[in-house]
Amino acid sequence: MLLLKKKNTQEREARQVVESPAMSPDLVAEIERPPLLSVDDAIKMPLERMSQLFVDHLNPGQLHFMKLLGFHKVKIERAEGMFYTDQNGRKILDFFGGFGSLSFGHNHPRILAARKRFQDENRHEIAMAFLSQYAAALAHNLASIAPGDLDMVFLGSSGSEAMEAALKLAERYQGPKRSKILFAEHAFHGKTKGVLSITDSKLYQSEFNLVDDVVKVPFGDLDAIRTALENDPSIGIVCLETIQGGAGIVEASPEFWTGLRSLCDEMGVLWVADEVQSGTGRSGRFFAFEHYGVVPDITALAKSLGGGKTAMAAMIARKPVYMKAYGKPATALIHGPATFGGIGEACITSIEALNIMYDDNLMQNAAQVGAYMKAELERLQQKFPKLIKDVRGRGFMLGLEFQDFSRTMPMAVRPALSMLDEKLKGSLSGFVGSALLREHDVLVAFTEYNRNVVRLQPPLIATRENVDQFITALDTILSGGVVKIVSDFIKSQRG
Numbered sequence: 027m028l029l030l031k032k033k034n035t036q037e038r039e040a041r042q043v044v045e046s047p048a049m050s051p052d053l054v055a056e057i058e059r060p061p062l063l064s065v066d067d068a069i070k071m072p073l074e075r076m077s078q079l080f081v082d083h084l085n086p087g088q089l090h091f092m093k094l095l096g097f098h099k100v101k102i103e104r105a106e107g108m109f110y111t112d113q114n115g116r117k118i119l120d121f122f123g124g125f126g127s128l129s130f131g132h133n134h135p136r137i138l139a140a141r142k143r144f145q146d147e148n149r150h151e152i153a154m155a156f157l158s159q160y161a162a163a164l165a166h167n168l169a170s171i172a173p174g175d176l177d178m179v180f181l182g183s184s185g186s187e188a189m190e191a192a193l194k195l196a197e198r199y200q201g202p203k204r205s206k207i208l209f210a211e212h213a214f215h216g217k218t219k220g221v222l223s224i225t226d227s228k229l230y231q232s233e234f235n236l237v238d239d240v241v242k243v244p245f246g247d248l249d250a251i252r253t254a255l256e257n258d259p260s261i262g263i264v265c266l267e268t269i270q271g272g273a274g275i276v277e278a279s280p281e282f283w284t285g286l287r288s289l290c291d292e293m294g295v296l297w298v299a300d301e302v303q304s305g306t307g308r309s310g311r312f313f314a315f316e317h318y319g320v321v322p323d324i325t326a327l328a329k330s331l332g333g334g335k336t337a338m339a340a341m342i343a344r345k346p347v348y349m350k351a352y353g354k355p356a357t358a359l360i361h362g363p364a365t366f367g368g369i370g371e372a373c374i375t376s377i378e379a380l381n382i383m384y385d386d387n388l389m390q391n392a393a394q395v396g397a398y399m400k401a402e403l404e405r406l407q408q409k410f411p412k413l414i415k416d417v418r419g420r421g422f423m424l425g426l427e428f429q430d431f432s433r434t435m436p437m438a439v440r441p442a443l444s445m446l447d448e449k450l451k452g453s454l455s456g457f458v459g460s461a462l463l464r465e466h467d468v469l470v471a472f473t474e475y476n477r478n479v480v481r482l483q484p485p486l487i488a489t490r491e492n493v494d495q496f497i498t499a500l501d502t503i504l505s506g507g508v509v510k511i512v513s514d515f516i517k518s519q520r521g
């Protein structure tokens with residue numbers, strides 16, 4: 027029997043199903059082809075359709091913020107090194123860097139070549155029955171880079187997944203009686219349910235039922251940690267970002283970190299260092315904790331570990347910790363392997379990325395050019411003390427905090443501001459970020475919790491010339507003064 031089906035002429039194709047004598051009736055049931063878009067359709071999709079599909083299927087609320095900032099008018103056609111190229115051939119300097127995921131810039135030629143070679147040789151991605159030479163090599167590289175006996179690696183695909191692995195490992199090691207986790211105010215560790223419990227956001231935590239065995243202290247306050255540990259022996263895990271990202275790029279003192287290491291040793295507590303954002307070279311050292319000469323018990327990486335081309339994350343643990351938790355055949359499968367943890371091309375990408383990091387001295391560049399950028403921002407702070415409140419961070423993990431204008435915004439612009447989203451009212455960072463893109467072709471990012479902070483995380487390949495382009499743009503915008511910045515923004519909303 028021949029079934030010929032023709033559907034919705036525009037998007038559905040004719041399809042033939044030929045029944046063989048051995049087929050059961052179920053197997054010959056018509057399978058309609060849904061109105062699938064092709065790769066070509068995706069590449070050529072006009073902006074209006076993108077917005078519509080975002081509303082229909084992805085995240086309508088997120089589009090609202092993109093519209094406020096004017097980011098929804100940009101369709102990226104290419105991305106190379108430090109720049110995006112949009113539909114009009116405009117080159118946009120990337121000082122956002124995908125929240126730290128683009129340390130190697132866009133489409134690094136060596137990373138593309140490694141991936142292409144992997145494809146051309148028809149290498150396998152997933153073969154969980156066999157050993158993977160790619161996962162083995164990546165784990166070796168990570169263990170070689172990580173200090174001390176941080177030697178055991180779990181591979182995953184997101185920062186949250188690596189952090190979940192870290193917390194589960196710590197709990198397995200400590201046992202149920204010491205499974206309480208101490209974390210910091212304004213922490214961001216991800217949005218999956220476990221790590222959400224130690225992500226300090228009422229909004230993100232919403233009304234979810236979370237892990238309640240947690241305790242919160244101010245970030246960088248060793249006395250608060252000591253008191254908490256002394257009062258509650260069930261705290262067996264301290265989990266901290268080494269540089270807080272979502273909080274608005276916040277660092278603790280060197281003494282805090284050395285003190286923390288000693289305290290954890292003294293009290294038999296495991297220290298989990300979340301390096302998802304601050305790691306992979308961003309701070310000018312591979313791990314930000316290396317600035318302080320200390321080694322945590324467990325750490326986690328993601329973001330740029332994927333070379334800006336793939337989803338790759340790693341949890342790295344001290345060998346004795348790992349061995350106690352999962353070292354025997356009976357415990358080996360308790361956590362992992364994850365289906366996509368350590369798949370072939372992703373590992374190859376990361377292996378090549380790590381080699382580039384050292385071959386091209388990217389950490390040195392982040393330290394040197396980052397220090398130059400910080401000095402330039404501090405110069406602007408001196409020039410505009412009423413606008414810039416603080417400049418923070420190290421390497422290419424910098425935060426620029428504007429003064430809060432919620433109460434002091436000039437009368438002239440207040441009525442117009444009432445039409446804006448609550449998050450943007452009185453916050454210069456949104457207005458300046460929007461002007462940087464609109465008028466100067468520079469992209470920057472914002473932080474989760476401090477709306478007055480612009481987050482600057484350019485690729486680690488950024489040059490002084492790139493920094494100069496950004497600084498000149500910022501100087502020009504700030505020279506216009508608050509009223510002009512806000513009124514230009516309001517005009518852009520009407521346009």
Ligand SMILES: Cc1ncc(COP(=O)(O)O)c(C=O)c1O
Pocket residue numbers: 125183184185186187189214215216217267271272300301302303304328329
């Ligand atoms: C410090 C930190 N930890 C964890 C995460 C979660 O990573 P992911 O979004 O890949 O799940 C992030 C993400 O921004 C992060 O900044």
